[in-house]
Amino acid sequence: MSKERTRILIVDDEEIVRESLSAWLEKDGYTLATAPDGETALARIRKERWSLLLVDLKMPGIDGLQVLEESRKLQPDAVAVIMTAYATVDTAVAAMKIGAYDYLVKPFDPEELSLMIQKIVTQQALVRENVLLRKVLKRDYHFRDLISKSPVMQAVFDLARTAARSNSTILVLGESGTGKELLARAVHAESPRSQGPFVAVSCAALTETLLESELFGHEKGAFTGAAVRRKGKFEMADGGTLFLDEIGDISAKLQLDLLRVLEDRHFFRVGGSESIHVDVRIIAATNRDLTKAVADGSFREDLFYRLNVIPIHLPPLRDRLEDLPLLVEHFLEQLGAEMNRRLDDVATDAMGLLMAQTWPGNVRELRNVLERAMVVASGRVIQLSDLGLRRPPCADVPSGGVLGSLDDVERHHIGRVLQESDGNISQAARTLGIDRATLYNKLRKYQLRKDGEPETEHPESE
Ligand SMILES: Nc1ncnc2c1ncn2[C@@H]1O[C@H](COP(=O)(O)OP(=O)(O)OP(=O)(O)O)[C@@H](O)[C@H]1O
Ligand SMILES: [Mg+2]
Known part of the structure; x- marks a missing residue:
């Protein structure tokens, strides 16, 4: 900050102090103003922005400590320096406690004051620069709550920003924990629908019938336990965004139901005959390889194309x-x-x-x-x-020589993924990009247990 832009307010009841200090500091090139008492000072602090307050401690009426206390609330960024002729530890401590930067004992050498102010100005400039820098960095590396500086993710952010402006269906693909839901929420927040609801449904968590009524709602008496009519998530998301998470896990029947809704935006509640129209933007997500699922017939190709309008792939960490x-x-x-x-x-x-x-x-x-x-x-x-992490797999490969064989590396990698998956074979297979049968074969080959630990020669009874 330039010196003229450093604005200093001198508050002292003695005219001679005000005049000599402002003359001295004016010579240093700062912008100066003076106030003869606490009231005038506070009035000016309320109205104008100050970089630095030089405040006399003992003044009739509102004293220096009160000015300091008020100014902390009005302008926390302004640095305050207390001047006192009665240097007692108590008052100094009190002033520092309220947030004074430092204090000067009168009479003081104006040279000392100049140096102190120079130091303050430099520090303030640094703080401001830092804040600015961090803001710029954060903005560049952010898409709402998502953070990344990698070029692939920057491209993802760009695509997502553009896609947010449209109403097109988005398919978010990526492994577990890559931020698929966070991205869906970010797209919603950046879209013209941001004032509408964001409704998330996890398609894997429910049975077929439950998911059906969760999505489309049901009429009273539609099935045992349907005591009242209930709105489904499609209706709840009207005017907003519906996030269909783990879309790769839905049954053949629901795939067909969904296809129909996506085709004409109409559906029936379970047990209902009234056709319901909704205005929702669909974002679907999955950690499954849908093209593979289409190829092996477990996922409808027509539904895949309906969903895959704007595919966004989140790369693994x-x-x-x-x-x-x-x-x-x-x-x-x-x-x-x-x-x-x-x-x-x-x-x-x-x-x-x-x-x-x-x-x-x-x-x-x-x-x-x-x-x-x-x-x-x-x-x-x-x-x-x-x-609480183990050494990386490569480092703990048991090595006869210096490095392990490819088999050693594979064995250890599988072991570690199994540990991370808590022995969940399906999840581990997905992470490894192989099917469950292959994973079981490899467990046998490497004599590994489901939890990733080596099989012992005398396995405990399970
Ligand atoms: N780029 C990112 N920046 C900041 N936080 C992130 C980022 N990606 C993921 N996270 C955080 O990681 C966690 C998982 O994110 P999220 O739930 O969106 O993943 P997901 O892909 O939906 O996972 P799953 O497939 O298991 O449901 C959240 O706590 C989220 O805040
Ligand atoms: Mg998720």
């Missing part, structure tokens, strides 16, 4: 490791606020270990690892041991 430090910083901040704990950083070796992971659970897994680490960390910095 391991393919964009340059995002990891940024995400770590983001989660330290976000989780810190949630947990009311402040952690500043991750130790270098711990960051190295994070970078060496394969992250089958992607960003969600990273968030979980950091959350756990933040609970156990004792200091301000997350240490290697706080992470």
